[in-house]
Amino acid sequence: MKALVTAAAVAFENLLIPICALLASLLLFGMFLACLGNDPFEVFHTMYRGGFGSLFSWRNTLERAAPLMLTALCTALPAQLGLIVIGGEGALVAGGLVAAMTGLVCGSFAPWFVLLAMLAAAIVAGGCWIAMTGWLKYYRGVNETIASLLFNYIAIALLNHLVTGPLRDPQSLNKPSTPPIGNANMLGDMPGLGVHWGLMFGLSACIVFYVIFFRTTFGFAVRIAGGNLRAAKIVGLPVGRLTLITCFAGGAAAGLAGGIEVAAIHGTANATLAAGYGYAGILVAFLARQNPLAVIPVALILGGINASAGLLQRTHHLPDAAVQILQGMIFMMVLFSETYYGRLQALFESRRAA
Amino acid sequence: MNTLAGGQQTGQVFDSSHSPVALEVIGLSKRFGALPALEGVSFRLWQGSFHALLGGNGAGKSTLVKCVMGYQPADHGTVLIGNRECVIESARDAHRHGLGMVYQHFTLVPDMTVLENLVLSRLPIPKMIAWKKERQRLETLIAETPFRIPLHKKAGELAAGEKQKVELLKQLFLQPKILILDEPTSVLTPQEADGILGMLKERTRSHGLTVLIITHKFREVMNYADAVSVLRRGKLIYSGPLAGNTPAMLAELMIGNETIARIGERTRAEKGPVKLAINHLSADSDTGALAVDRLSLNLHGGEIVGIAGVSGNGQRELVQALSGQRKPDQGGICIDDLPYAATRREMARFRCNCLPEEPLRNACVPRMSLAGNLALRTFDRPGFTRWRWFIDAKAQKEHALELIERYRIHPSEPGRRIETLSGGNVQRLVLARELSGQADLLVVANPCFGLDFAAASEVRKQLMQARNNGAAVLLVSEDLDELLELSDRIAVMFEGRLIYEAPIAAVDLDEIGLKMAGH
Structure with a gap:
């Protein structure tokens, strides 16, 4: 009974604190809007309309939430090992770039094969990208946060180098891009929804990785190593291998996001791949307390906020960056709220004692 | 019983009737949640005495001294120092009243050298540090003690015994009137322990230092203490002079009617391969x-x-x-x-199993449950998995309940995080895991x-x-x-x-x- 109450308190806390952090950042953003001379309530209403108000805005939100789910996993999975990896942007770019290149190489095969090859290549590319960070961390002791951040710059620079140089399509004048993979090879929409298949990939990745990391022996081993490296070694767990696999899984998710962006949205690889999904994914992972299942609703909220940017621009003449300011505020509030975990449970216990 | 215990008793027999009271605790109580850790504890510490505080695991010894030191606030009760009521809320307050303490857990900064750690503990820390002067002062201080500590080494590189010596030096450096020690000799050789305790005992005679020491070792109590207090489950059972008590009597006071496991016979004379x-x-x-x-x-x-x-x-x-x-x-x-x-x-x-030292740090996952920690070795073995690759949480829990009962781990909730358990219970849990198969x-x-x-x-x-x-x-x-x-x-x-x-x-x-x- 007592254990049950404690578990309930923990669950309640895991829900309450992120929600409070979200509300606090909305309050802060409201004050910011008021200072700019906008009515915050009107703006919030517009944001709601832009994100969730109509079928059109829902589609918009879902298409943005899909890559966020995948890039959030890039932070949430290594977090089970106690690693803070923020290389989702780099893995996404690497995945997108390699997917576009694969599309060009096997463009003459059947469309289903081209698509499959593109997505598989994106998974491998993104996975290897973050696995390198894991390798540096475990075998060479390099800080994984810094390494993955720097890897982002490398990936973006590599993308820019290739699309403005050797891989540039001479037809792309204003926006240097790789040659298009061709309409026939694009990833289509899910029947009846009007949203591309990326959403299905995002949802299933979150669920599958939740099961793997929280229900299997592999996941248990990962969480042992994440909780105490020494204890993991004393019971003989292959920590190096666990690190590589987990980082590969996280990177593969983000790489797949890049592949889907190319295959479903852009049709080519260009600088717009680095649109910030990787960075927003870090935010989603932290808001979701690194839980793959919680990533799904959080990605929807963040996707909605992103989707409303256009409408905010049109109706309130707020700059595009306004939404990014809100995201920044949310991130700060989430990090700040981390310090409050554990207090509620203590409060419960002292209440019952008194 | 112990051949290493020589005639270490220094100085004359201590006579409390002529000494003033250095520290008095009246009616100290403290609860942690629903759990009473201390219930109305009162005792006196005579100036210049070497006072031993005894008690089993979880008897409240550490809690008592932490309350006195202002490390944790007590719920009720007062502390008198030199017959004046004192409010001690921080280490700074305690230092002002002449109290010093060596904690059970190390408080050194691992990345700093011994010298830096020792200077850091100076109160107040000077705004500018004259390293040369500090080093000289410390070297003379160390020369007075039986220890040899390399000042340039990083604290993190020291072995437990050396760390304990540095902790002690830190306190001696501050020259307290009352020194409290929480199991200071548990990582020392008998000779080292005798060196430290002998020096402290001498200081009680020569400098009028008052020592309150928590220890589990009767040898040390019998050889060095003047007076002894015994706690059992948060209550003071005995407080008075040591004279007239035998280790067996003290053990009985500590444990009450609990039974003690006998070591057991050594059987099987012939060795295996x-x-x-x-x-x-x-x-x-x-x-x-x-x-x-x-x-x-x-x-x-x-x-x-x-x-x-x-x-x-x-x-x-x-x-x-x-x-x-x-x-x-x-x-x-x-x-x-x-x-x-x-x-x-x-x-x-x-x-092949292992019981490492500091089990919470070396062999447990602090944020995992008791059941999870008990399953670290078995979670991927047949009987603990479902469909080969999946965790069988129910089997883990049943196994945990059985071990918790067999090894009397307290509290007996398999879902509780292990970091909330006392040291003895963590040790018992690791023992259960490593020895049960x-x-x-x-x-x-x-x-x-x-x-x-x-x-x-x-x-x-x-x-x-x-x-x-x-x-x-x-x-x-x-x-x-x-x-x-x-x-x-x-x-x-x-x-x-x-x-x-x-x-x-x-x-x-x-x-x-x-x-x-x-x-």
Whole structure:
């Protein structure tokens, strides 16, 4: 009974604190809007309309939430090992770039094969990208946060180098891009929804990785190593291998996001791949307390906020960056709220004692 | 009972009737949630006395001194120092009233040198630090003590025994009137402990220092204390002069009517075949210095080999190499004549388990539940999995409930996080995990560190039982009494090598002492 109450308190806390952090950042953003001379309530209403108000805005939100789910996993999975990896942007770019290149190489095969090859290549590319960070961390002791951040710059620079140089399509004048993979090879929409298949990939990745990391022996081993490296070694767990696999899984998710962006949205690889999904994914992972299942609703909220940017621009003449300011505020509030975990449970216990 | 206990008693017999009261505690109470840790404890500390505070695990000794030091606020009660009521809310307040304390857990900054750590503890810390002057002052202070501490070394590189000495130096440096020590000798050799306690005892006579010491070792109480207080489950059972008490009487006061496990008979005289063979093993320490130096040792089934030595002579690295926490640089480990690389499969196959020191830090996942921690070895074995790859949480929980009951782990909630348990219960949990499946090879390091008497003899009993069942046990310990009690063979480790080895019947204590010091 007592254990049950404690578990309930923990669950309640895991829900309450992120929600409070979200509300606090909305309050802060409201004050910011008021200072700019906008009515915050009107703006919030517009944001709601832009994100969730109509079928059109829902589609918009879902298409943005899909890559966020995948890039959030890039932070949430290594977090089970106690690693803070923020290389989702780099893995996404690497995945997108390699997917576009694969599309060009096997463009003459059947469309289903081209698509499959593109997505598989994106998974491998993104996975290897973050696995390198894991390798540096475990075998060479390099800080994984810094390494993955720097890897982002490398990936973006590599993308820019290739699309403005050797891989540039001479037809792309204003926006240097790789040659298009061709309409026939694009990833289509899910029947009846009007949203591309990326959403299905995002949802299933979150669920599958939740099961793997929280229900299997592999996941248990990962969480042992994440909780105490020494204890993991004393019971003989292959920590190096666990690190590589987990980082590969996280990177593969983000790489797949890049592949889907190319295959479903852009049709080519260009600088717009680095649109910030990787960075927003870090935010989603932290808001979701690194839980793959919680990533799904959080990605929807963040996707909605992103989707409303256009409408905010049109109706309130707020700059595009306004939404990014809100995201920044949310991130700060989430990090700040981390310090409050554990207090509620203590409060419960002292209440019952008194 | 102890041959190492010489006539260490210094000075005359202490007479409390002529001394003023240095510290008085009246009606101190403290609860943690629903759990009462202290209930109306009152006692007096006479100036210039050496006062021992005894009690079992969780009796409230640490809580009592932490309340006095202002480290935790008490719920009720007052503290008088020199007959004046004092409100102590921080270390700074305590220092102002002349109180100093050496805590059970180390409080050194690992990345700083010993010198920096010692200067850091100065109150108030000077705005500008004249390093040369500080170093000179410290060197003269250290010269007064029996310790030899390298000032330039980083605190994190020191072995437990050396750290404890630095903690003590830190306090002596501040020159307190009342010094409280929480199990200061648990990581020291008897000679080192005698050195420290003898020096403190002398200070009580020469400087009027008052010492309150928490300890589990009766030898120290009998040799050094003037007065003794005994706590049991948060209540003061006895407080008064030591004279007239025997260790047996004190033990009875501490434990009440709880039964104590007997060590158990040593059965099976003949040794089994060689279980563990270590061949010219070398391993580096964290700093890259050679810690284990071409060490060789054979360990048979059905015997306990004790490794003695002053801490910091490579014992930690040896245990880490055997338990898979450290990669050996050279040489090999063989079990049953097969090479052993400490992989999970080999551990399961050779039934090779380990009880490392500081179990919460080395062998548990603090934020995981008791059930999870109990399953660290078994979670991927048949019977604990479903469909081969999935965790069977129900099996884990049932297994945990059984072990919790068998090993009397408290509180008995499998879903509770292990970091909320007391040290003795964490040790019991690790013991339950490592010993419950039949173990063939056990690597054990300081298993009774910080455990009270009842818990310690329980652990020793279990080790003896494992040996009698045919397990090969390698026992690395800094407690010589424990080694003498349990071992079939004793070896002394010095600077990474074994420089003495003898069966227990042929052991010469003086020679062990000399070998430990490297002679």
